[in-house]
Amino acid sequence: MIAGQRNSDLTEGIIWKVLIIFTLPILVGNFFQHLYTTADAVIVGRFTGKEGLAAIDSIFSLLRLPVNLFSGLSAGSSILISQLYGAKKYHDLSKTMHTALVLTFIVGTFLSVIGVLSAPALLGMMGVPSDIFNATLIYARIYFGGMLISLFYNIAAGILRAMGNAQTPFYALVVSSGINVILDIVFIGVFKWGIGGAAFATVLAQLCSASILFITLSKKSSLCPLYVSKFKVYGTVVAAITKLGIPIGLQSILFPAANMIIQARVNATGTENIAAWALCGKLDFLIWILLEAMVTSVSTFVAQNYGAKKYDRVSTGVRTGLLMSVVIIGILSAILYLWCVPLGKLFISAEDYGILTTAERLMHLMAPFYTVFVFSEVLSAAMYGIGETFKPMIITMLGICVCRILWIWCVVPRYPSIEVIVWAFPVSWSLTTVAFIVAYLRLRRNI
Numbered sequence: 467m468i469a470g471q472r473n474s475d476l477t478e479g480i481i482w483k484v485l486i487i488f489t490l491p492i493l494v495g496n497f498f499q500h501l502y503t504t505a506d507a508v509i510v511g512r513f514t515g516k517e518g519l520a521a522i523d524s525i526f527s528l529l530r531l532p533v534n535l536f537s538g539l540s541a542g543s544s545i546l547i548s549q550l551y552g553a554k555k556y557h558d559l560s561k562t563m564h565t566a567l568v569l570t571f572i573v574g575t576f577l578s579v580i581g582v583l584s585a586p587a588l589l590g591m592m593g594v595p596s597d598i599f600n601a602t603l604i605y606a607r608i609y610f611g612g613m614l615i616s617l618f619y620n621i622a623a624g625i626l627r628a629m630g631n632a633q634t635p636f637y638a639l640v641v642s643s644g645i646n647v648i649l650d651i652v653f654i655g656v657f658k659w660g661i662g663g664a665a666f667a668t669v670l671a672q673l674c675s676a677s678i679l680f681i682t683l684s685k686k687s688s689l690c691p692l693y694v695s696k697f698k699v700y701g702t703v704v705a706a707i708t709k710l711g712i713p714i715g716l717q718s719i720l721f722p723a724a725n726m727i728i729q730a731r732v733n734a735t736g737t738e739n740i741a742a743w744a745l746c747g748k749l750d751f752l753i754w755i756l757l758e759a760m761v762t763s764v765s766t767f768v769a770q771n772y773g774a775k776k777y778d779r780v781s782t783g784v785r786t787g788l789l790m791s792v793v794i795i796g797i798l799s800a801i802l803y804l805w806c807v808p809l810g811k812l813f814i815s816a817e818d819y820g821i822l823t824t825a826e827r828l829m830h831l832m833a834p835f836y837t838v839f840v841f842s843e844v845l846s847a848a849m850y851g852i853g854e855t856f857k858p859m860i861i862t863m864l865g866i867c868v869c870r871i872l873w874i875w876c877v878v879p880r881y882p883s884i885e886v887i888v889w890a891f892p893v894s895w896s897l898t899t900v901a902f903i904v905a906y907l908r909l910r911r912n913i
Contacts (some may be wrong), residue, residue, distance in 0.1 A: 469555055475552075476766065480904075481782055483782050483788050483789065485787055488630065488759060491633050491760040491830050492705050493756060498643035508812070515886065528588055528729075530721075534721065536570075536577065537715060538720045539573060539682060540570075541624070541850065542621050542711025544625070544708055545851065546706055546710065546855065548629075548766050548773065549770070550855070551628065553874070555772060561696075562703050564700075565856075566621055567697065567705060568697055568699050569707070573617070574613060574618065577613055577617070578612075578659060581610030589602055589603055589606065592733065593734055595736070601662070602659055602661075609665045609668070609669070611755055612669030615676055618853045622635075629690075634682050638676075638678040641675070642809070645670070648672035649666075654667075667907050680692075683768075690799050709855075710855050713858070714855050717859040717863070720862050721862075723867060727870065727871055728888075732884065737823060742824035745814065745821060746825050746828050748910050750802060752798055753799070760790065760791045761843050764783065767787070768781075768850075771783065788844045788890065791843075795837050796837045806833075827885060835892040835896065839898075842899045846858045846861075848906060857909075858902070858905075866898055870890045873890040875890070
């Protein structure tokens with residue numbers, strides 16, 4: 467370990483303590499990152515009503531699509547950096563960092579331009595209702611226009627976390643989320659810019675967090691500082707990132723792609739159901755930020771120890787991470803099942819309480835299955851850390867994407883209701899979990 471660095475060597479120490487210490491700042495950081503959309507939902511819901519809330523949620527899966535596609539590049543880079551850091555190969559680590567940042571600029575610029583230009587067609591494809599179409603279009607174009615900034619933050623945070631530094635991304639998100647809330651109030655409450663103001667506030671806040679991370683990476687005292695002269699594309703690094711990243715990217719876009727189909731079906735049931743489904747998404751956000759944190763921690767832990775050839779430590783770390791996740795997600799699931807209505811009132815005004823009945827039915831359906839999905843996420847992260855990314859892609863494609871599409875096409879038309887639509891999630895989670903358990907156990911035997 468280099469003096470003065472905040473980087474953590476996850477190849478040493480008591481495993482459960484190492485995982486907790488590394489996970490906590492990621493978890494809290496994810497909370498502040500999701501505070502962007504949560505603050506948007508609360509403020510938009512209060513100032514613009516259920517129509518504004520429905521406008522944002524009607525295209526949430528669409529907005530996540532390019533981000534999840536890019537996550538392949540980010541995750542592939544992070545896996546390489548974690549393995550190189552565990553193996554103490556700092557020269558190769560520096561080359562990987564600089565190449566990843568150049569690729570981010572190229573990919574991010576392309577995705578931003580395509581998103582802005584194709585937004586009207588994409589909203590039409592999503593079946594966004596006419597009463598919220600114009601407001602949704604404004605939100606989508608501003609969001610897409612600032613996507614390059616968001617992707618730069620993601621790659622910079624991934625680089626730092628891959629080297630064991632989870633604190634700096636956390637501090638950056640604390641500052642930027644505070645800025646986001648303030649700008650939300652100013653742009654929506656004072657200037658009356660509607661949901662377009664929410665999107666603009668998010669972009670400016672993300673610019674703040676990305677700037678903090680790049681300043682950190684550029685410090686000469688850092689492990690592998692950034693240099694302008696090294697910003698180039700190294701062919702061998704691109705090949706390695708591509709081999710790992712393409713399956714991860716494809717797997718990541720399968721979720722929003724399948725969810726877009728489900729959201730389009732929800733959109734067809736009207737604004738009331740859209741708003742109720744949106745409310746469920748705000749209530750269970752703690753589930754997802756915890757899983758995101760644990761996935762990042764397990765993947766980084768496994769990659770560093772796999773790079774250091776500490777294979778027994780890899781297996782123990784996966785079991786520990788899985789147990790921690792199941793216990794905490796189980797507690798959160800019980801809270802959502804029992805108290806979803808009083809919690810839901812925090813996000814909407816009194817005149818919109820009518821959607822709580824539908825939201826409660828949907829949450830009672832979903833909550834018992836969150837712990838099932840934990841296995842899929844943690845075991846997938848473990849396989850990533852080892853460098854196996856193709857099999858998780860295939861499992862996700864079949865278990866998530868194909869299953870949900872078949873459900874929407876074959877089951878929903880026979881039993882058309884919002885509850886039957888949402889059943890696509892528990893069914894696909896259960897099938898995917900069984901497949902990941904089998905795949906991981908086979909992979910572990912070959913380590």
